[in-house]
Amino acid sequence: MSSTSPSVRRTKTAKDVPYDLIYWPTVPGRGEAVRLMLEEAGASYTDTAVEENCIELVMAQTSKTNTGDASNPPPFAPPILKHGNLLIHQLPNILQYLSTRLGLAPTYDDENNGIFHVNQLALTALDGLSNEAHDVHHPISVDFYYEDQKEAAKKRAENYIDSRLPKFIGYFERVLKGEASGEGPWLYGGALSYADLVLFQCIDGLKFAFPKALAKMEESKEYEGVFKLYGAVKERPRIKEYLASDRRLKYGNGLWRHYPELDSE
Amino acid sequence: MSSTSPSVRRTKTAKDVPYDLIYWPTVPGRGEAVRLMLEEAGASYTDTAVEENCIELVMAQTSKTNTGDASNPPPFAPPILKHGNLLIHQLPNILQYLSTRLGLAPTYDDENNGIFHVNQLALTALDGLSNEAHDVHHPISVDFYYEDQKEAAKKRAENYIDSRLPKFIGYFERVLKGEASGEGPWLYGGALSYADLVLFQCIDGLKFAFPKALAKMEESKEYEGVFKLYGAVKERPRIKEYLASDRRLKYGNGLWRHYPELDSE
Numbered sequence: 323m324s325s326t327s328p329s330v331r332r333t334k335t336a337k338d339v340p341y342d343l344i345y346w347p348t349v350p351g352r353g354e355a356v357r358l359m360l361e362e363a364g365a366s367y368t369d370t371a372v373e374e375n376c377i378e379l380v381m382a383q384t385s386k387t388n389t390g391d392a393s394n395p396p397p398f399a400p401p402i403l404k405h406g407n408l409l410i411h412q413l414p415n416i417l418q419y420l421s422t423r424l425g426l427a428p429t430y431d432d433e434n435n436g437i438f439h440v441n442q443l444a445l446t447a448l449d450g451l452s453n454e455a456h457d458v459h460h461p462i463s464v465d466f467y468y469e470d471q472k473e474a475a476k477k478r479a480e481n482y483i484d485s486r487l488p489k490f491i492g493y494f495e496r497v498l499k500g501e502a503s504g505e506g507p508w509l510y511g512g513a514l515s516y517a518d519l520v521l522f523q524c525i526d527g528l529k530f531a532f533p534k535a536l537a538k539m540e541e542s543k544e545y546e547g548v549f550k551l552y553g554a555v556k557e558r559p560r561i562k563e564y565l566a567s568d569r570r571l572k573y574g575n576g577l578w579r580h581y582p583e584l585d586s587e
Numbered sequence: 588m589s590s591t592s593p594s595v596r597r598t599k600t601a602k603d604v605p606y607d608l609i610y611w612p613t614v615p616g617r618g619e620a621v622r623l624m625l626e627e628a629g630a631s632y633t634d635t636a637v638e639e640n641c642i643e644l645v646m647a648q649t650s651k652t653n654t655g656d657a658s659n660p661p662p663f664a665p666p667i668l669k670h671g672n673l674l675i676h677q678l679p680n681i682l683q684y685l686s687t688r689l690g691l692a693p694t695y696d697d698e699n700n701g702i703f704h705v706n707q708l709a710l711t712a713l714d715g716l717s718n719e720a721h722d723v724h725h726p727i728s729v730d731f732y733y734e735d736q737k738e739a740a741k742k743r744a745e746n747y748i749d750s751r752l753p754k755f756i757g758y759f760e761r762v763l764k765g766e767a768s769g770e771g772p773w774l775y776g777g778a779l780s781y782a783d784l785v786l787f788q789c790i791d792g793l794k795f796a797f798p799k800a801l802a803k804m805e806e807s808k809e810y811e812g813v814f815k816l817y818g819a820v821k822e823r824p825r826i827k828e829y830l831a832s833d834r835r836l837k838y839g840n841g842l843w844r845h846y847p848e849l850d851s852e
Contacts, residue, residue: 386757386761388761389761389762389764389765389766390762390765390766390767391765391766391767392766392767393699393767394704394767395704395707395708395762395765395767395768395774395775396758396761396762396765397707398707398711398755398758408699408700408703410700410703410704410707411707411711412706412707412710412711414679414710415703415706415707415710418703418706419700419703430695434658434673435673435675435684438673438675438680438683438684439659439660439675441677441680441683442660442662442663442675442676442677442680443660445677445679445680446663446676446677457722461726461727461739461743462726462739462742462743462746463742463743463746463747463750463751465746465750466746471742474726474727474739474742477727477728477736477739478726478727478728481727481728481730481731482728485728485730486728490663492651493661493663496651496653496654496661497654497655497660497661499654500654500655500656500660500661501654501655501656501657502655502656502657502658502659502660503660509660510660
């Protein structure tokens with residue numbers, strides 16, 4: 323499963339070692355914030371999504387017989403990041419691991435502890451605008467098809483659009499108005515961080531899933547800062563090039579799904 | 588809201604500054620893993636749960652008019668941790684902030700990057716055994732009463748007990764069998780970490796919420812490592828003293844709730 327010998331306990335994480343993203347193929351999904359960070363930083367990485375045997379590679383990692391190796395516990399689910407001999411999972415954890423290495427968050431010795439502010443913003447965006455967006459179409463269980471939980475999904479979607487979306491997007495608007503966000507369009511300290519990339523990806527996914535609801539929010543002008551941040555990320559030269567490339571996968575039946583019956587009327 | 592002057596940008600996080608936990612009163616909830624860490628480490632802390640005006644203190648933090656201060660963005664929701672001039676939120680973020688300071692995770696300069704392994708284990712326990720345990724009784728929305736989403740809750744509970752619980756608790760059993768868990772009852776590197784405290788709290792909450800389902804799992808002997816870890820945390824001298832004290836709040840209508848109709852039959 324891993325090329326690491328169980329006897330090698332030292333983790334190699336030198337800067338010249340490329341990053342390997344292990345994630346499902348075909349849709350952006352939970353792997354996408356990882357890709358955006360790597361692309362923004364111009365980092366060297368591989369992506370299992372382009373491998374023919376991608377699904378086998380992912381499932382070997384999460385297999386019930388995998389107990390990890392001498393230095394790495396087994397991963398629970400993708401996305402998974404391999405960097406030298408290090409293997410880690412859990413999206414917010416991967417983002418945080420990459421952040422200081424790619425210059426997309428303050429380092430741990432920063433006296434203002436900025437990394438913990440950036441991390442809390444990323445976690446909040448992922449909770450409300452990614453995990454909850456997923457649970458709208460799967461309110462009962464990920465084990466069942468959407469078609470078998472449509473009634474509950476409809477109720478959840480109405481509440482999500484009327485209450486949860488304004489609550490979370492309104493929160494980020496408030497963060498942007500706050501002094502700690504600093505100058506410019508970014509969430510924290512006047513500089514682009516991975517929290518901005520996460521928020522961009524969430525808004526982009528939501529625009530696909532709930533186009534009418536998001537258009538209404540944008541037209542309302544109540545969340546101008548959030549949509550300005552969205553546009554500012556989209557115009558970053560490397561992100562712009564990436565989004566236009568075939569490395570950016572198309573939305574489909576993944577985390578962000580478009581069911582017209584779940585959108586605003 | 589905060590005693591911090593907006594002009595003070597430097598965050599004071601010296602070791603002798605006590606920690607202040609800002610969380611709802613009456614139930615353990617999402618604040619509990621924070622308390623367990625502070626208690627295990629014998630750290631000095633205050634807890635809004637004991638304040639008469641606790642609810643006002645929490646709501647002032649999450650008010651729609653709070654935009655934070657010069658160095659702290661506003662918090663989205665409790666638990667919130669104040670440490671000197673630093674104010675942070677998001678449970679996994681607070682746990683990680685405390686971990687290296689309280690000696691409950693490897694430090695960031697550890698060459699094996701153990702903090703990211705401990706963090707991924709804590710995040711996975713919180714996802715599957717805390718957040719999902721909450722969503723069992725609130726599958727449609729936190730905005731509605733349980734009584735108004737009972738039908739969906741019943742379906743979700745069946746799936747949770749039959750599929751999700753064995754998947755997550757089975758995962759931790761696999762981690763404990765893996766070489767990277769090291770000697771002794773702990774999840775990572777042969778030493779107690781905050782991931783163990785999080786897993787303990789999740790199992791304890793689940794035992795309250797789904798006593799029959801958890802008893803079956805314990806009797807099956809399939810998850811012996813997990814229940815052994817649970818027992819080992821419970822016997823830690825400081826944890827034992829804490830659990831017997833009135834600082835440990837009682838379960839009720841919080842995150843972990845007991846509705847007999849949602850438990851195993």
